[in-house]
Amino acid sequence: MKEGQRFSGRVSAPITNLVHRFTYIGLVAAAFALMLLGKADLFIVERFRAQVTDAVAPILEVVSKPVATFNEVIQRGRELADIRRENAALRQDIERLLQWQSVARVLEGENKALREQLNFVPGPQASYLTARTIADSGGAFAHSLLVNVGSQDGVTNGQAVVTGDGLVGRVAGFGSRATRVLLITDLNSRIPVLVEPTRTRAILAGNNSDRPRLIHLPPGVSVSPGDRIVTSGHGGVFPTGLPVGVVDSVSEAGISMQPFVRRDRIEYVRLIDFGLQGIIPLPGKITDAEPPK
Amino acid sequence: MKPAFWLRLDTLARKFTPFGLTFVLILLNVLPLHIPGMARVMPLLPLMAIYHWAVNRPQLMPAYVVFLAGLLQDILTGSPLGVSAIVFLGVYGVIVGQRRFLVDKSFAVIWLGFSLVAAGASAVNWLLVSVFYVTIIDGDALFFQYLLSLGIFPMLTWIFTRWQRAFLGQI
Numbered sequence: 001m002k003e004g005q006r007f008s009g010r011v012s013a014p015i016t017n018l019v020h021r022f023t024y025i026g027l028v029a030a031a032f033a034l035m036l037l038g039k040a041d042l043f044i045v046e047r048f049r050a051q052v053t054d055a056v057a058p059i060l061e062v063v064s065k066p067v068a069t070f071n072e073v074i075q076r077g078r079e080l081a082d083i084r085r086e087n088a089a090l091r092q093d094i095e096r097l098l099q100w101q102s103v104a105r106v107l108e109g110e111n112k113a114l115r116e117q118l119n120f121v122p123g124p125q126a127s128y129l130t131a132r133t134i135a136d137s138g139g140a141f142a143h144s145l146l147v148n149v150g151s152q153d154g155v156t157n158g159q160a161v162v163t164g165d166g167l168v169g170r171v172a173g174f175g176s177r178a179t180r181v182l183l184i185t186d187l188n189s190r191i192p193v194l195v196e197p198t199r200t201r202a203i204l205a206g207n208n209s210d211r212p213r214l215i216h217l218p219p220g221v222s223v224s225p226g227d228r229i230v231t232s233g234h235g236g237v238f239p240t241g242l243p244v245g246v247v248d249s250v251s252e253a254g255i256s257m258q259p260f261v262r263r264d265r266i267e268y269v270r271l272i273d274f275g276l277q278g279i280i281p282l283p284g285k286i287t288d289a290e291p292p293k
Numbered sequence: 294m295k296p297a298f299w300l301r302l303d304t305l306a307r308k309f310t311p312f313g314l315t316f317v318l319i320l321l322n323v324l325p326l327h328i329p330g331m332a333r334v335m336p337l338l339p340l341m342a343i344y345h346w347a348v349n350r351p352q353l354m355p356a357y358v359v360f361l362a363g364l365l366q367d368i369l370t371g372s373p374l375g376v377s378a379i380v381f382l383g384v385y386g387v388i389v390g391q392r393r394f395l396v397d398k399s400f401a402v403i404w405l406g407f408s409l410v411a412a413g414a415s416a417v418n419w420l421l422v423s424v425f426y427v428t429i430i431d432g433d434a435l436f437f438q439y440l441l442s443l444g445i446f447p448m449l450t451w452i453f454t455r456w457q458r459a460f461l462g463q464i
Contacts, residue, residue: 020356027360028382034364034375039425045374052368056320064324071327136325136332137370140434141422143332144371146323180371187426209431210333264329 046173053146054175060134061148068267126239129153129271134178136263143186143208145169147269150177158237160272166243166260167191167231168269181269184244184259185212192234193244195227204229204244204257211248211256223250229257239274307460311353314456315342315362323369333434336442338449339366340414343381344407345453347388348395350461359385373425380418384410400450407446415439 038045079086131147149155151174161168161181169189172182182189189206193214200221202214217223227247233240245259318338326332339362346354363378370377387410388395395406415435423430 024356024382024386027356028379028386031360031363031375031378031382034378035373035421035425038374049368049374052365056365056369060320060323063320067324067326133325135323135369137323140333140432140438141376141418141430142371145325146369182371187428187430207431208434262329263332264327267325267327 050173050175050178053178053180054150057134057146057148057150057175057178060146060178061132064132064134127273129155129273131179131269131271133266133269136266141208143169143183143189143206143263144172145181145183145266145269147179147181147271148177149271150175150179152176154273155179155271156273160231160238160242160274161269162242162272163261163266163269165262165265166245167238168261168266170237171271179271183263185210185263191238191244192232193229194232195221195223195247196230197227198222201232201234202229210263211258212245214247214255214257217255223247223255225249237274239272242272308353310456310460311342311346311350312358312362314453315339315346315354315358316365318342319362319366319369322366334437334441336438336445337411337414338445339377340381340384340411341407341442341446341449342453343384344388344410345450347385348392348403348406349453349457351389351392353461354385356382356385372422376418376421376425379421380414383417384414387413400447403450404443404446408443411439411442 034045129149131149131153133145134148135146137144137146145168147161155171155174157171157174159171161170167184169181169183169186170191171179172188173180184191184204184206185208186206187208189204189212191204193202193204194200195202195214195217198221200217200223203216204212205215206212214223214229225247229244229247231238231240231242231244243260245257248256248258318341322335322338343354343359343362347359359381360378363376363381364374366372366377366381367374388406395403415438419430419432419435
């Protein structure tokens with residue numbers, strides 16, 4: 001018996017070694033194959049991603065809550081420290097905003113009257129969906145968030161995601177209870193925008209840094225630091241006029257923009273359902289996508 | 294019969310903990326911490342787990358577990374599927390091959406080993422993602438991520454070592 005064991009050990013050790021080596025090589029090959037499959041944008045890969053995300057989402061949701069609460073407590077403490085100064089600043093803001101409010105009321109009335117004269121057809125009404133961030137993933141290579149709503153709440157691809165400050169990004173893949181939001185700073189993000197003061201069209205292209213760039217501007221257009229950037233609504237995916245950021249620097253190397261939304265402050269976001277599906281096709285719903293005339 | 298069953302279940306649970314800890318670190322890595330600038334330079338926590346267990350208990354961290362950890366990492370961070378799996382498997386392969394230089398060595402050697410391995414892993418990761426998107430990716434965040442990882446490593450290793458002594462002493 002002992003002899004046999006020693007014998008089998010002597011034979012089996014190299015075999016197990018060999019098996020281990022082959023498994024290892026096979027797994028590396030499988031990982032490369034997955035990369036290629038992902039490059040081909042296969043539906044199956046996307047579904048696999050969505051299903052795994054769905055499975056992990058409840059855990060992330062539970063774990064992310066205490067972290068958020070802890071941060072909230074620290075934030076409260078900080079606010080308490082300079083409550084007096086902030087109060088004074090807010091009083092000033094209220095005065096200034098009340099003036100703006102009266103201006104806005106006058107303009108609203110005028111706008112309505114002019115629209116009636118022109119028989120203007122208003123665009124589709126947007127509906128909102130509020131969600132909580134459960135993962136802020138990315139590091140150096142990808143800028144995206146996971147939020148705790150999914151197809152069961154009515155999420156579809158391409159919906160604009162905003163906070164009170166401005167545009168966060170767009171929906172890029174969803175499962176039944178979790179959704180991936182591609183931030184405007186991600187390498188793959190391209191958003192049609194307007195330079196507000198001159199109404200110049202441009203594309204906001206993310207580059208995995210904190211400052212996305214403005215590209216494809218018409219030649220001979222002057223853009224200066226401090227110009228506000230808003231969504232243009234071209235392509236029919238996003239509503240018009242969502243605030244995005246301000247031009248940060250203009251140089252030979254390109255035009256960079258500072259987003260209004262700070263990534264570390266994102267906790268609750270709103271997903272805007274604009275009612276239009278635009279250029280991003282949905283499976284099985286392509287026929288009813290007549291663009292408004 | 295019964296005690297043997299419970300003993301086996303106990304051993305099984307203990308054996309599962311290296312993977313469990315790695316899984317927890319992958320989740321921790323994507324938690325929204327709301328610290329300014331943190332999300333871009335989040336330290337490579339899962340890599341530390343794989344490094345530690347590949348050095349100390351490679352039999353509890355088989356290659357397919359490393360592969361799965363990489364896939365989960367890719368899915369949660371939204372990077373191209375397979376990239377982290379390749380990087381993790383690469384680190385695992387190098388460590389298992391060179392274990393004799395690292396086992397039972399002083400902490401400084403282990404730390405130095407990690408600094409080399411993490412630099413290689415970051416470089417390979419950068420290369421793979423750059424090739425995938427056919428563009429050159431800005432590497433500044435990567436460098437700070439690397440430094441932060443080196444700083445966090447002693448703390449995490451201390452926790453792993455305690456864990457190993459407490460639960461995996463005889464395994």
